[in-house]
Amino acid sequence: MTRKNKVRRTELPVREGASYECEVVGLTHDGAGVAQFEGYTLFVAGALPNERVRLRVTKAKKSYGFAALQEVVRPSSERVLPPCSIFERCGGCQLQHLDYAAQLQWKRQTVVDSLARIGKLSEVQAEAYAIHGTIGMDEPWRYRNKVQVPVASRSARVIAGFYARGTHDVIDMETCHIQHEWADQVVAVVKQVAERLGIAAYDEQTHSGCLRQVMVRVGFSSGQLMVVLVTNGRELPKAEALVAEIREQLPQTVSILQNINNERSNVILGKVTNLLWGEEVIVDAIGDVQFAISARSFYQVNPVQTHVLYEKALAYAGLSGEETVIDAYCGIGTITLFLARLAKRVYGVEVVEEAIVDARRNAALNGIENVEFEVGEAEHVMPAWRERGVNADVVVVDPPRKGCDERLLLTMAAMKPQRIVYVSCNPATLARDVRVLVERGYRLVEVQPVDMFPQTTHVECVALLERG
Ligand code: SAH
Numbered sequence: 001m002t003r004k005n006k007v008r009r010t011e012l013p014v015r016e017g018a019s020y021e022c023e024v025v026g027l028t029h030d031g032a033g034v035a036q037f038e039g040y041t042l043f044v045a046g047a048l049p050n051e052r053v054r055l056r057v058t059k060a061k062k063s064y065g066f067a068a069l070q071e072v073v074r075p076s077s078e079r080v081l082p083p084c085s086i087f088e089r090c091g092g093c094q095l096q097h098l099d100y101a102a103q104l105q106w107k108r109q110t111v112v113d114s115l116a117r118i119g120k121l122s123e124v125q126a127e128a129y130a131i132h133g134t135i136g137m138d139e140p141w142r143y144r145n146k147v148q149v150p151v152a153s154r155s156a157r158v159i160a161g162f163y164a165r166g167t168h169d170v171i172d173m174e175t176c177h178i179q180h181e182w183a184d185q186v187v188a189v190v191k192q193v194a195e196r197l198g199i200a201a202y203d204e205q206t207h208s209g210c211l212r213q214v215m216v217r218v219g220f221s222s223g224q225l226m227v228v229l230v231t232n233g234r235e236l237p238k239a240e241a242l243v244a245e246i247r248e249q250l251p252q253t254v255s256i257l258q259n260i261n262n263e264r265s266n267v268i269l270g271k272v273t274n275l276l277w278g279e280e281v282i283v284d285a286i287g288d289v290q291f292a293i294s295a296r297s298f299y300q301v302n303p304v305q306t307h308v309l310y311e312k313a314l315a316y317a318g319l320s321g322e323e324t325v326i327d328a329y330c331g332i333g334t335i336t337l338f339l340a341r342l343a344k345r346v347y348g349v350e351v352v353e354e355a356i357v358d359a360r361r362n363a364a365l366n367g368i369e370n371v372e373f374e375v376g377e378a379e380h381v382m383p384a385w386r387e388r389g390v391n392a393d394v395v396v397v398d399p400p401r402k403g404c405d406e407r408l409l410l411t412m413a414a415m416k417p418q419r420i421v422y423v424s425c426n427p428a429t430l431a432r433d434v435r436v437l438v439e440r441g442y443r444l445v446e447v448q449p450v451d452m453f454p455q456t457t458h459v460e461c462v463a464l465l466e467r468g
Contacts, residue, residue, distance in 0.1 A: 031094030119431035140454030333359030403429025
């Protein structure tokens, strides 16, 4: 350590390893409390705004530090008891200790802050825009239709559950309160059977063993169940016995698949999927539109709130039956098919080939003919469509967390659709992209946050932009 650093260290108001009592003034985007001690900021997981806490400093950097919560001296009126016994250790949920109404408020505030701080819209847009209150769930538990749990072995036992916060240590789990109950049951069956039949769990360190992950998908409206066993390599010993046991214990199963992932990486699914038993897809419906979903396709994880979100997106699209619409990042065509029933023609683009296969099948399944799907990156396909003379009256985008590619935003602005409906799962990239569009002649009109992921810090919203 240099002399200079030493001097700086001693100037900090806190010392690593020491305990302090302080006030919590905020919550970070990943759900940690923001505490202040003599003007110095400490991030402390588990603490909530308006609390007074005792904490122990674990790391003190120059301008901020990290601390472990030791005691809540004065709890927030919004603190609740988390129902999950592994909440403190598991990385899946971050906000179970915060009252649900407060979670919804915090999510709206996150959108407000992102648009103001990152989008700096006041610089480029004179008119005010409305950010509505977050639409929450009546029952904010057991909402997930899809789960992927890592499998590991510990002292000759097969365990499966979630990674502990910030690590790859598997925490064994019996029940997860945000997933459908069937997922708990599937995971329990796979653990039991793998242990009994001696199917080895994958070991990340040595890249050996077989079973890496169990993925479960539930059709909430159809009652159908899909189980995907992700294996390291082709070999799945005792596959038949495993299939028989799953079918016996969970007769609602319609599809059992093996996905092969040989990579030493965090990517869950590999490229090859083999059918072990039943169908390649399960069917589900959102409202009165039906969808067939294959293992690797993206499908919204909260079907109840997805319906709410899509209805809002549809209302924002303001369709009369005469419009040409583009749905970029269309997945298996979920929003596309909702739009198609009220538009003249809808074009969907998506980068995952299987998803487009699903999208075409889904259009046929619903007897919808005024749609056209293309595989590719939206930022490449949109300019090609424009050259072909496709000009949209309305564009809907629903990009992944990293937001839209700038080329896509510029092509979209050049097409001059009357309305842009932006469905976002990340307020920060939404704000960045909205700014680009506002600088090119669009006006942000309103934003509706919809809580797709209760108990977690994920924020989803839909924004309406209009031309002129
Ligand atoms: N609108 C769909 C899917 C939204 S998720 C729904 O509501 O279900 C985002 C989708 O964008 C994913 O399906 C992902 O595969 C796709 N994607 C990611 N990058 C892309 C790109 N550059 N171009 C087109 N699609 C992309």
